[in-house]
Amino acid sequence: MATARKPRSKSSNRNSLVDLESGVISREIFVNPEIYAQEQEQLFARAWLFIGHQSQISKPGDFFVSSMGEESVILCRDRQNEIHVFLNSCTHRGMKVCRYDEGNTPVFSCPYHGWSFATDGKLVGVPYFKDAYKETLDKSKWGLPEVAQVCNYKGSIWATWDKHAPSFAEYMGGFTTYLDFLLDTWDGAGGETEVFGGIEKWVIPCNWKFPAENFIGDRYHNISHRSVDMAGVGPSGVGRRDTTEREGATALDISFPERGHGTITFLRPDDKKTTSYQHSKIVSEYFAHCESERQKNYGKWARLLPGPSTVFPNMSYLPRQPRSIAVWNPRGANSHEAWRWFLIDKNAPPEVREFLRHYYITYSGPSGLTEQDDMENWNYAHNASQGVIARRHPYNYQMGLGFDGPPVVTDGLEMPGQIRNVTDAFAGEQNQRGFYQRWSEFMSAPDWDALATWRNGNGKSH
Amino acid sequence: MTTVETNISRILLKEEIQDFLFREAELLDERNFEEWLDLLTDDIRYWMPMRRNVKANELDREFTREGQDINWFDEGKGTLDRRVRQILTGVHWAEEPLSRICHFVTNVQLLGAEPSITDPIEVSVKCRFLIYRNRVQTETDFLIGKREDTLRKVNEEWKISQRKIILDQNVLLAKNLTFFF
Incomplete structure (x- = not known):
């Protein structure tokens, strides 16, 4: 369906695929890979998503690896008892910093080059920090990407990537x-x-x-x-x-x-x-x-x-x-x-x-x-x-x-x-x-x- | 009894148990579900845990716990009987039309026999399984893992009184578990 691929305008795309006045919805929105890709950007990167339950991370250092849209995220309670949700991907070269489903840890250490992240997501360890980086790397800028907002609602944990x-x-x-x-x-x-x-x-x-x-x-x-x-x-x-x-x-x-x-x-x-x-x-x-x-x-x-x-x-x-x-x-x-x-x-x-x-x-x-x-x-x-x-x-x-x-x-x-x-x-x-x-x-x-x-x-x- | 006689008893018993497991697989693959139910003791425990990725020093947390956690299966004969009855309704869409299933049972190890090898009333046996499922047209699943069974003699017949199913998967790659392991 041409309108799905190259909509004349955003609203015509919407009207042609989801026609609620007539009560009909195009099958494209279920099977079309381009619409699926748009959903990742338009929907999953902006909406509030369910992450897990507080009883899964009752103690400091407890973590549960969850998913936001396609992406792996870590739900973690830090040493100050604050709840965080960050992207499970090393800021250096992208390796998953956690491939366990759940557990308790003082630190998430990347298996690839050894960058280490604290339970609050901050970058705390970089191999050869003195020798190879001459201590110029600003660690405060290279923590694990954290969600924009997180909410504990009656024990259910939710997060969104959109600060707006x-x-x-x-x-x-x-x-x-x-x-x-x-x-x-x-x-x-x-x-x-x-x-x-x-x-x-x-x-x-x-x-x-x-x-x-x-x-x-x-x-x-x-x-x-x-x-x-x-x-x-x-x-x-x-x-x-x-x-x-x-x-x-x-x-x-x-x-x-x-x-x-x-x-x-x-x-x-x-x-x-x-x-x-x-x-x-x-x-x-x-x-x-x-x-x-x-x-x-x-x-x-x-x-x-x-x-x-x-x-x-x-x-x-x-x-x-x-x-x-x-x-x-x-x-x-x-x-x-x-x-x-x-x-x-x-x-x-x-x-x-x-x-x-x-x-x-x-x-x-x-x-x-x-x-x-x-x-x-x-x-x-x-x-x-x-x-x-x-x-x-x-x-x-x-x-x-x-x-x-x-x-x-x-x-x-x-x-x-x-x-x-x-x-x-x-x-x-x-x-x-x-x-x-x-x-x-x-x-x-x-x-x-x-x-x-x-x-x-x-x-x-x- | 001489060592030779004990060894012969062991070989014969293993052969007998293996035959039982093959016959069981045959009943399932030929869709004789009610006859299969007859191979289970009334107090059978049928347990298939889920598996977590955990650190090597936390392997005690790898499996969800029988009787405490959510498991893929953790049930007795009543529920297994319901599963069979559901398939037999003819309107269980997940098995209607019926899947084509092959159970491969291999690496059979006789782990123990009580009270003795020569006159056993209960045996524990471990094996590997490969279950091939094909349904409708091209939908195909391979489920591979280990099984630990306890068999008990009831009225001179072997019956399964415990089955622990260890599937070698984390996220289940099949959309459902409408068949028996």
Whole structure:
């Protein structure tokens, strides 16, 4: 498609590929390597990205090697207890200064020529500094490139390479209302959450946007998961989730099109107190206790039961069943590397920990009975979208377009975002459209002044 | 018993165990999943850790821990049985159409037999595996690693009571693990 390669103007490129008025999106944005290359510059070098969890680096010197877009980065807690994120590439000749996945170290020493970097990223050691450099090398200028901003939000660590990007709080806007349900403890009391040891990492042969848009609000793919629903991997032995807590709830799709985030959320009737995970004694007592604490701690907000969500661009999460974070790291237009963190309340009893761990493994990732089928679909959807004829036929995002859902009765809950009631419709695609609206803006906007549309009063949800 | 007799017992037992492992691979490759399940004890532990790159002096942290961490697999027969039932639904898209799979089992080492080589009721055996998977048209995976099994005699038949699977990969290069190791 010529417009994809040589757009007449940035806006025509955007309009021709992502047409949200008609609800169609060109396959080019998934398969075209030039668009993929633009994404690295326009999107991944400017957006806030998820890096890891503070429990992975609890002590000074602890590090975890993560990924921002295509690039390897080191998340590290320095000796002063400050959290840093730097590029994992020596400033001298580019060698990875760390090829371990995680650990604790006083220094990152490059295996190539021996330049050494402290846990705060500063260059501290240069071989032949006196003899070969005559001490003229300004070490202060050759530390590991560090991200422009880093934020620890309730234990989740985020970073951006763009110093002009808004703060993480502004980037998220009201979406933290929903993200909090993932990061807070199950009882909402503000205790500590940690990640299980073992971060799943695997390669999925499809563009990174397939899973990002699936998690943001795709309620339409039950057929994908029919086999697991029949085999029953859910905590109560049937289906793939324990859906009792959602009975009678209003199904909401919530989009933040001016920011790109989106979530599936359920709004329970006020008098409904049922909770999930009620099939074995210790586990059910624990979750029943958490639920009653949750009611106290969240008050009327406890009516919200969060579901699958995506923080723009490539961090997705499941806040409850199974409670986990995924990052879809781009690896070329045709592939990506999925990373998966699994969360647990630090004070959860051993029986609960074991119950959740088992459920997490059997639901999620490459060995998960549920997600195996997602990956097959994304794989071959991408595969069948690469040909010249296929590329002439855009994807359809028209579900729910052009008409409103029934009114949402929130009884005074001021929920942020563009909310659509899909209880009767079963599904809708407003969240996906919101995601691609934001994607187009990132692809064409010259800078963050243009990207921070909400500052002009244009944003619908704050 | 003479040394010769002990050696003969050992050779015969190794042959018997090796035959068992080959027969097991045959069942999997021929997609006789339910018969394969019958080769597992009811209390089987099926464990495949993930592997980290760690410093040479921290090798105890290389593998995720059974029973504590997230692992590729860490389960018993109930879950393995669900996996088989899922494949048999005919709508498990990740295995529908079914993959073409070949298990190669080699370097078989008999590590121990209890209570004795001549009259064993439990043996531990280590081997190398190479699993070739080809599915749909050109999609192909090679998964290579080590396996440590404990076999137990139940009603005069060998059954697998423990399987530890060590895959020689860090980032999993296959998109899923819909098959058995």
